[in-house]
Amino acid sequence: MEISKKIVFIFSILGISVLGIMGLDNLLSNNASVGVTELIMSLLLLANILNYVFFQKSIRTSSFVIVFILLVSLIFMYINGGIGGKTGILWFATFPIVATFLMGDLLGSVGTLFLMAICGVLLHFGFTVFNFIETRQLFASMITILLLIRFYWKHNQEIESKMEHKNQQLNNYLDLIAQESKDGQNKTRVLEKTKMAMINLLEDSRELELKIKEERDKVSSIIKSMGEGLFVLDENHKVDLINPVAEKLLDLTSGEAVGKDWSMLVQTYNGVRPIPTEERSTISALKEGKVILTDLEDNHYYLTKSGRRFPVTSTTTPITKDGKVIGAIKVFRDATKDKVSKEHIESEVINRTAQLSASINSLTLGFIMTNKEGVVSLINMAAKNILKIQSSLGSLSDLNKLLTINPTLVDLVDKSHKESKLIEINDVVFTNKVLHLYISPISTNKQEGPVDIGTVILFEDVTEEKIIQRSRDEFFSIASHELRTPLTAIRGNTALIQDMYKDKLKDKELAEMVEDIHSSSIRLINIVNDFLNVSRLEMGRMEFKKEKVDIVKLTSDIVGELNQMAKEKGLSINVDLPKKSTLTVLADSERLKQVIINLISNGIKYTDKGSINISFEDKGKLAKFIISDTGRGIASANQNLLFHKFQQAGSSLFTRDTTKGTGLGLYISKLMVNGMGGEIALVDSVIDKGSVFMFTLPK
């Protein structure tokens, strides 16, 4: 507590006790009215102090109240003649002066002092002059009024200061408000942003909603337009949604179905057996949360309330949310067509299989089919007959034991699979038979590529063919030999007659006859020689020596021998010698001679005027012999027939000029040149201009 307040407090207590004692004293001294007044004053002061203490009223205000009360009480006391007369008044007058001073109001205290002094002088003067009790009352009233005026003035001042204070406060408030409004602008900006964000969010959510709607529309249009029946069940096995196809297939409307238990709407059958509710796929999907597929093999049927029964294939998919099954979707289709086509396919497969196995069994070829592990899955009658077995074969290795093949059959099968191609094996000997074997891998074309599923082994009994082939081959060689022996006797004897018995052939006719026999026999011998050569060449029985032969010299020698023949037809044979005059080839000189003779004789034979020209080319590893003539040429249509058996250059396919030879010359030449490692060909031929032939031989 401030010191000033303590003093006010002490004075107040003092006032209360003095007033209280005096009041009591006056009351006891039969001055009741003064005593009561003093006691009331004392109680009022006490009330003021208590007011301060208990209700925290301003001490200043309280002090004014005290001063006012004291003055009033003094005036009353004075009027009523209490407290020691005029000195008492002065004494008491010091109270408000001191109190005012102590309360910090110096001017107030001086003013009060001044007022008191005036009042005291006036009172003293008035009492002295007039000594009239009523006048005292008048002065007391005036003083009271003055005091009131002063109090009022003071109060106004206080109000002004209070107003100023309030203004100040108001200004502060205005400042605060201004500050706040500044803050408010910031806040508004923030708010604006927040608002924008909110709008964006709203737009986004709108967009999202649109998208969701779009998706939902899409889904619902898919569901509506899909070719399969679809319905959605909730977790209680009740229909939530059903698409038009399902409505149609199940003879139901959406109105009838939605909200109903699925098992009450359509009865399901496995073949002819009704499926109990607890076994139905929708129930299982809901219970176990598994996708359930029903295909044709399952043989499921729906029976609608209108009594239509049809086979179904379906997919039942559980709908889960947070790991809990909340429903199921079933997509199904009327499998009547599938069923029919499946049955059709099955019967087709049975028919085909029957046809196929009948065909396989009626084959004269041995047919064995194995799976990819080599286990025999099919063996036909022919195979059993050829292999002379009663029952079936176990596996490939069993077959391998019967047939002696190197490499083994198992290895060959592996090879055919690795290379994915047919392997052919000739001349497999089995007891007294010769077999021809084909090993073919079987594979199916899957998406990921061919997959081996087994092997087919075909075999043919070629024993008969082999015998026929051999006898045909031998026929030529034996026949040729047998023919030549008597021909030798004919030719020899006619030649002997002509040489040794000329004098006995005076008859011209006879001489001519002998000559005809002789030349015919020579022609026949040539034909037989050609046949024999062809036969041996074709059988590969002709061996070729590899000797160094000067083809230029050989040609010149042959030309020397054939020149006479050419001259008789008025033709010339020109040999264009190469630079070195020699050209060595690796060949069999006898065969080579035959080839060259054949080519030159052909030239002479088919050329009526002009010449036959021979030249050579050294082609590095090969030597080339080129022969051209100015003969009749070969029609382009016939050119590809050259080098074939029994073909004559220039002849048509069906007419033969037997006087010109057998038509084997070029064929033999070709076989011989090939046998010596060379090639022979027609280079060019123009009708009525001539032909160019060439052959090559290794050097």
Add this chain to the structure above:
Amino acid sequence: MTKILIIEDDPYVQRFYKRLFDTSNHMTDIAGGGAEGLEKAKTMLPDLILLDVMMPEMNGLEVLAKLKADELLKHIPVVMLTVLSDTGTVSEATKLGATGFLIKSEIDPKELTNKVDTYLMNKK
């Protein structure tokens, strides 16, 4: 006079050869098969033997082998008569010691006698 033994199974060819060589100052004898030929060779001891390759029972190559295995006969030149000109037979016969080859059907009678005369000359 030189002696020539002809071993040949075909009677017509036999007679032709005999006629040919007889008319050209040679003394000839004929054997119709391998066994007979070997017998005759031993008694006759010819200057030259003409031997057919293709014969039944014993073929020319077998006869040749036997002739060359015989101490008495192995020096006699043997000329093979053949219709085959296949190198297999020729090389085998050469290995066995044949002196030459004559391809029956392709050789003119005069050529034949000339060749035989050449072989006989070479022997001497």
